[in-house]
Amino acid sequence: MADISFVKICLAGKKEADSTQKTFFRLFPTGFSGRKFSGFMILADHGKELSEMKKTGAFFDFDKTLLMVESAKPGLRYLYERKEISSGYLLRVIIVNFFYKYHLYSDENMANLLLKLYRGKQLSDFQAGAPEFYKEYIRPLLSPNILSKFYAHKQQGHTLVLVSASVRYYLEEVVEDLGFDHLLCTDLEESKEGILTGRAKGPVCIDRQKRIQAELLSAEHDIDLKRSYAYGNHHSDIPLLEIVGHPHAVEPTWPLKKMAVKNNWPILRFV
Numbered sequence: 143m144a145d146i147s148f149v150k151i152c153l154a155g156k157k158e159a160d161s162t163q164k165t166f167f168r169l170f171p172t173g174f175s176g177r178k179f180s181g182f183m184i185l186a187d188h189g190k191e192l193s194e195m196k197k198t199g200a201f202f203d204f205d206k207t208l209l210m211v212e213s214a215k216p217g218l219r220y221l222y223e224r225k226e227i228s229s230g231y232l233l234r235v236i237i238v239n240f241f242y243k244y245h246l247y248s249d250e251n252m253a254n255l256l257l258k259l260y261r262g263k264q265l266s267d268f269q270a271g272a273p274e275f276y277k278e279y280i281r282p283l284l285s286p287n288i289l290s291k292f293y294a295h296k297q298q299g300h301t302l303v304l305v306s307a308s309v310r311y312y313l314e315e316v317v318e319d320l321g322f323d324h325l326l327c328t329d330l331e332e333s334k335e336g337i338l339t340g341r342a343k344g345p346v347c348i349d350r351q352k353r354i355q356a357e358l359l360s361a362e363h364d365i366d367l368k369r370s371y372a373y374g375n376h377h378s379d380i381p382l383l384e385i386v387g388h389p390h391a392v393e394p395t396w397p398l399k400k401m402a403v404k405n406n407w408p409i410l411r412f413v
Contacts (some may be wrong), residue, residue: 204306255308276315
């Protein structure tokens with residue numbers, strides 16, 4: 143009877159099983175009928191069941207991974223055509239982007255520069271234009287090859303996560319259209335009056351922040367990172383790629399390409 147109770151408790155959860163195992167072998171060091179290892183075998187089997195119950199995740203970076211360009215490029219074009227940004231600001235971004243392209247300007251500084259375009263404006267105005275922006279400027283630039291990977295993961299029932307330094311209001315259109323399960327991204331800070339400050343609310347979702355947020359999400363939703371997949375294009379995606387069992391480099395920057403070759407990670411193209 144005691145054996146049966148122990149089995150039931152083990153099946154209730156690993157934490158409870160760990161505690162029960164210690165109590166069981168303290169009270170009955172030789173087990174029942176000399177079967178000292180029966181409890182360990184039950185616990186081991188239960189641990190295997192727990193592992194099999196965990197979900198497999200598929201984490202996708204957005205800019206130059208799922209999307210074939212930096213989303214800022216069509217984004218700035220869209221806003222400039224509607225006279226929502228100045229020529230001076232656009233010129234500054236173009237100059238800085240030249241240095242960024244050759245890794246002479248940091249990802250965080252580039253992200254902060256792009257966030258400044260929102261300063262003094264209302265989030266609701268951008269949200270109102272997001273469906274049109276996505277349909278006309280973003281959707282046509284999604285990578286056919288990476289989209290096929292996305293749909294393959296979806297068909298297998300994997301948990302789909304979009305992870306990006308880009309901002310939430312237009313990434314939500316991507317999530318809704320394609321059917322992602324979760325979105326990890328950068329949020330825009332608003333003042334008490336509801337005006338955008340031109341800064342991020344919380345950390346920009348870049349570099350190690352992608353890893354931190356992916357780990358927190360995985361713990362909350364029982365995602366097994368060792369069984370999971372991740373796709374990124376930039377060396378700032380390495381912290382995210384390193385934590386999954388199946389990392390993929392997409393049209394990678396040179397530092398990421400070196401890392402991918404060294405670790406035998408698959409290297410994918412847009413088409």
